[in-house]
Amino acid sequence: MLKIGLSINGESINLSVPDETTLLSLLRDYLHLTGAKLGCGVGDCGACSVIVGGKLVNSCLMLAIQADGLEVQTIEGLAKAGSLHxxxxxxxxxxxxxxxxxxxxxxxxxxxxxxxxxxxxxxxxxxxxxxxxxxxxxxxxxxxxxxxxxxxxxxxxxxxxxxxxxxxx
Ligand code: FES
Ligand code: FES
Missing domain, CATH: 1.10.150.120 ([2Fe-2S]-binding domain)
Known part of the structure; x- marks a missing residue:
């Protein structure tokens, strides 16, 4: 298990996950942020796109530990106070x-x-x-x-x- 600390949509998150956990799995399976989708799982479709440290990434290809200490933006963080981005x-x-x-x-x-x-x-x-x-x-x-x-x-x-x-x- 790996301990990870990161910010997701401005909220600090600390948790432990198996070493091989992808960022997409961290979001969907551990944090229940299911906006990013598992499409191809191999970097071809972009359904899992999120922004990490200001850069667009395919979260299916990124290990969760690689986001340690970084700011992650997902679709769930865009709307504010009930108003769409x-x-x-x-x-x-x-x-x-x-x-x-x-x-x-x-x-x-x-x-x-x-x-x-x-x-x-x-x-x-x-x-x-x-x-x-x-x-x-x-x-x-x-x-x-x-x-x-x-x-x-x-x-x-x-x-x-x-x-x-x-x-x-
Ligand atoms: S799920 Fe297709 S690029 Fe990640
Ligand atoms: S895959 Fe259906 S709207 Fe894009």
Whole structure:
């Protein structure tokens, strides 16, 4: 067993898990944060995407111990006080998802992009989502939602997540 201490969505967590535990298993099986999905389990689909230390990772490929001491952001941490994060809101308004299985990963990939690049081109959004496989959509509405969220976040540079609604552009 390994002792791990990390921050998940701003909350400090300390626990012991078997050595081989992946970060995805830590989130889903030990902490019951089931937003990140187990799709392929081998790094191909992006359904398990979360942000660790500011970088997007496939949590199925990362051992939990590798996140020791780091800040982990998951889809569960985006909505605040009952209000969707602007990225989530834009995806909802654009009906960018169908079955939704890929959604948490796609949204975390979008967040990782916009955290680094607040004004991405369509090609940069395509590149950022290239590791997220979606069986249902053609990605067009996801890209529109990413642009809309980027516009909103730039227009509200303090990143307020509260009662303001995303404005359709
Ligand atoms: S489940 Fe991790 S990349 Fe597919
Ligand atoms: S919405 Fe179904 S896999 Fe993407």
């Amino acid at each position: 602007p990225i989530q809101k834009a995806f909802e308004e654009r009906a960018s998802l169908q079955c939704g299985f890929c959604g948490p990963g796609v949204i975390m990939s979008t967040k990782a992009l916009l955290d680094q690049n607040p004004n991405p081109t369509t090609q940069e959004i395509r590149d950022a989502l290239s590791g997220n496989l979606c069986r249902c959509t053609g990605y067009t509405k996801m890209i529109e939602a990413a642009h809309e969220a980027a516009n909103f976040l730039r227009d509200n540079s303090n990143g307020l997540l509260g009662s303001k609604q995303c404005q359709k552009k």
